[in-house]
Amino acid sequence: MKNVLSEKITTVYFYGTCLVDVFYPQAGVCAVELLQREGINVIYPQDQTCCGQPAWNSGYRNEALTVARTQLALFPKPIPIIVPSASCAGMMRVHYTEMFRDEPDASGAHDVAGRIFELTEFLVDVLGITLTDLGDPIKVAVHASCSAQREMGCATKMTKLLQQLCHVEVIEPENNAECCGFGGTFAVRQPEISSAMALEKVQTVLATGAHCVVSQDCGCLMNIGGAMEKQKQVMPHQHIAAFLWERTKG
Amino acid sequence: MAINFRKNAAKALKQDDIQINLKNVVSRLRDHRSAAFTDAALFEQLRLECKSIRERAVFRLPRLLEQLEGNLLRNGIQVHWAETTLQANQIVLDIMQRHQATFLVKGKSMVSEEMGINAFLASHGIECLESDLGEFIIQLANEKPAHIIVPAIHKNRKQIASLMHKYFPEMPYSEDIDILAAKARYFLRDKFCNAPVGMTGVNFMVAETGTLCLVENEGNGRMCTTVPPVHIAVTGIEKVIERLDDLPPLLSMLVRSATGQPITTYVNMISSPRREGEQDGPEEVHLVLLDNGRSNICGDMELQETLHCIRCGACINHCPVYRQIGGHAYDTVIPGPIGAILEPQKAGMDRYGELTQASTLCGACSEVCPVKIPIPKIINRLRWEAVRQDTCNVSGSCPARKPLEAVIWKIWSQVCSNPGLYRLLAQLVTRLRNCIPAAIWQGWTIARTPPKPARTTLHERLKAKGIDYE
Numbered sequence: 005m006k007n008v009l010s011e012k013i014t015t016v017y018f019y020g021t022c023l024v025d026v027f028y029p030q031a032g033v034c035a036v037e038l039l040q041r042e043g044i045n046v047i048y049p050q051d052q053t054c055c056g057q058p059a060w061n062s063g064y065r066n067e068a069l070t071v072a073r074t075q076l077a078l079f080p081k082p083i084p085i086i087v088p089s090a091s092c093a094g095m096m097r098v099h100y101t102e103m104f105r106d107e108p109d110a111s112g113a114h115d116v117a118g119r120i121f122e123l124t125e126f127l128v129d130v131l132g133i134t135l136t137d138l139g140d141p142i143k144v145a146v147h148a149s150c151s152a153q154r155e156m157g158c159a160t161k162m163t164k165l166l167q168q169l170c171h172v173e174v175i176e177p178e179n180n181a182e183c184c185g186f187g188g189t190f191a192v193r194q195p196e197i198s199s200a201m202a203l204e205k206v207q208t209v210l211a212t213g214a215h216c217v218v219s220q221d222c223g224c225l226m227n228i229g230g231a232m233e234k235q236k237q238v239m240p241h242q243h244i245a246a247f248l249w250e251r252t253k254g
Numbered sequence: 255m256a257i258n259f260r261k262n263a264a265k266a267l268k269q270d271d272i273q274i275n276l277k278n279v280v281s282r283l284r285d286h287r288s289a290a291f292t293d294a295a296l297f298e299q300l301r302l303e304c305k306s307i308r309e310r311a312v313f314r315l316p317r318l319l320e321q322l323e324g325n326l327l328r329n330g331i332q333v334h335w336a337e338t339t340l341q342a343n344q345i346v347l348d349i350m351q352r353h354q355a356t357f358l359v360k361g362k363s364m365v366s367e368e369m370g371i372n373a374f375l376a377s378h379g380i381e382c383l384e385s386d387l388g389e390f391i392i393q394l395a396n397e398k399p400a401h402i403i404v405p406a407i408h409k410n411r412k413q414i415a416s417l418m419h420k421y422f423p424e425m426p427y428s429e430d431i432d433i434l435a436a437k438a439r440y441f442l443r444d445k446f447c448n449a450p451v452g453m454t455g456v457n458f459m460v461a462e463t464g465t466l467c468l469v470e471n472e473g474n475g476r477m478c479t480t481v482p483p484v485h486i487a488v489t490g491i492e493k494v495i496e497r498l499d500d501l502p503p504l505l506s507m508l509v510r511s512a513t514g515q516p517i518t519t520y521v522n523m524i525s526s527p528r529r530e531g532e533q534d535g536p537e538e539v540h541l542v543l544l545d546n547g548r549s550n551i552c553g554d555m556e557l558q559e560t561l562h563c564i565r566c567g568a569c570i571n572h573c574p575v576y577r578q579i580g581g582h583a584y585d586t587v588i589p590g591p592i593g594a595i596l597e598p599q600k601a602g603m604d605r606y607g608e609l610t611q612a613s614t615l616c617g618a619c620s621e622v623c624p625v626k627i628p629i630p631k632i633i634n635r636l637r638w639e640a641v642r643q644d645t646c647n648v649s650g651s652c653p654a655r656k657p658l659e660a661v662i663w664k665i666w667s668q669v670c671s672n673p674g675l676y677r678l679l680a681q682l683v684t685r686l687r688n689c690i691p692a693a694i695w696q697g698w699t700i701a702r703t704p705p706k707p708a709r710t711t712l713h714e715r716l717k718a719k720g721i722d723y724e
Contacts, residue, residue: 027706071666
């Protein structure tokens with residue numbers, strides 16, 4: 005397979021994910037702004053829906069496959085596909101190959117998988133982006149999602165980007181590697197355990213004394229943010245793309 | 255009957271003392287382990303080696319077991335095969351009765367827990383005494399182990415002190431660990447000397463030499479295997495390895511993953527009963543090899559990785575779910591991530607299927623597994639086996655399918671593979687953001703506010719922005 009990065013990147017696909025689509029669209033818009041400011045032409049296939057992960061992780065493989073197959077058709081050009089979520093990017097990069105292993109479109113899935121980039125990973129590793137901080141001094145807690153840490157290995161990319169911002173102090177909460185308890189359908193199937201995990205995560209994030217918490221994954225943010233809100237805590241939560249764009253847009 | 259994991263977990267979460275004890279010990283175990291693996295590249299190399307050793311062994315399981323049996327017999331170790339725990343218990347009972355023995359001193363063994371040997375022998379008038387300090391405490395408390403390496407992980411010093419004081423009223427109440435341990439040691443020493451039979455588990459069985467390897471830190475295993483005239487070892491059939499050379503890397507990984515030690519205080523290599531002219535050792539050594547559903551797991555390349563497990567407990571220590579609820583909520587012999595994949599395959603999805611939901615798929619377990627068992631991948635597979643309609647590859651799997659859930663996923667699939675319909679519904683959800691009934695979020699809102707859709711979708715915003723789409 006031809007390496008997707010062998011030529012200079014001028015155009016990319018943007019895969020927003022369903023969670024961003026409905027709950028955090030601003031994060032998606034900011035991600036596109038960041039890419040465009042680097043001179044990248046962004047294509048957003050309007051027919052995108054969901055990567056299929058919820059059904060895949062629930063054991064409904066046929067249903068997941070049907071949905072994933074719809075996504076495969078969206079990316080005909082041999083260019084990178086940028087995903088503002090380590091979890092969905094992990095699904096498409098790691099699990100699509102496995103899902104489609106015995107399917108007639110296995111090679112298509114393999115091709116798409118090879119072109120998937122999590123947003124911060126793309127900004128750091130491929131574009132080598134340089135950011136100029138235009139905001140006031142601020143302390144930021146980082147929440148590394150499980151997918152970012154263990155599946156995509158891109159948790160450090162978020163920190164690298166934040167460290168470029170001279171007025172931002174990055175703080176890693178204690179026990180940062182521990183899951184926040186979201187886990188997709190886990191949050192509703194085992195809500196008691198999920199809640200206990202979320203509350204503990206909230207405690208460690210609040211203990212940083214940061215002004216806000218950022219993450220590469222909106223699922224975690226929805227969980228941590230929702231738990232904070234329930235406790236009437238005022239720490240805002242933001243997707244990394246929204247945070248970066250607001251700090252640097254001028 | 256199916257377990258009720260969710261209910262058990264909710265109960266465990268309300269027990270504050272368990273929570274605190276667990277979290278303290280779990281963090282310590284994590285720290286010890288990570289201090290033992292400072293070189294990431296070396297760790298990866300060693301675990302690849304261990305994975306291939308276990309892969310090779312499980313792949314050739316029937317042949318290796320035959321070879322093992324031949325060599326054990328040649329060494330004078332008597333071999334017994336048990337398909338079920340009942341058979342295994344019966345074999346032990348027969349040996350006990352043949353020796354007219356009414357007392358058994360035990361080293362730590364999870365397979366003996368699986369057999370429920372203590373209760374079984376008690377019903378035949380035979381007393382079993384746990385000699386591993388953690389198991390001893392658990393036995394005093396009349397509980398089940400909450401962890402495979404640290405059975406009393408959920409108990410703190412005060413609780414243990416009260417238990418000891420209750421059991422040994424002549425001893426003044428003390429929370430001093432040295433005093434408590436000394437008391438247990440003194441009490442147990444007498445029992446070791448007078449026990450007609452000692453029972454232990456086995457960590458590895460070496461096929462080419464017919465050797466049983468047992469690691470431990472307290473010396474109680476050494477006592478059980480050398481002092482009583484009869485030693486009965488019980489273990490699962492999957493513990494076999496091919497060669498003696500396979501042992502050093504496995505031991506190194508097992509011990510470091512479990513406790514962070516470079517090696518345990520005692521490494522017992524049992525190769526025969528007492529030989530002529532030898533000063534000590536049992537006159538008889540028996541090995542009971544238990545299947546109890548293990549061979550069901552063989553044959554499927556993905557699922558049989560479950561049998562590669564060397565029982566270090568690292569996945570348990572690193573599991574965020576276990577860390578919240580402890581071991582008892584699983585209602586299994588083996589708790590935690592490995593229990594969640596092993597127990598449903600052994601005893602049936604209809605009974606233990608809910609354990610496959612005891613995971614956020616965070617991947618912490620497979621990250622630390624010394625033999626690289628892809629636990630989240632196997633959980634995902636078992637979740638599929640639980641709801642698929644075509645065939646059942648895991649015992650008791652198909653009954654887990656819930657019709658309503660299946661319909662919901664079918665509808666979801668229809669919507670998400672029909673982009674026009676998806677866009678329409680996504681827009682609709684954003685427009686109705688203030689009218690979503692709170693009930694649909696179910697348990698989510700125990701600790702969180704309901705998620706609120708944005709005013710418009712990303713699809714709309716990027717279209718309005720004039721982003722290219724095709």
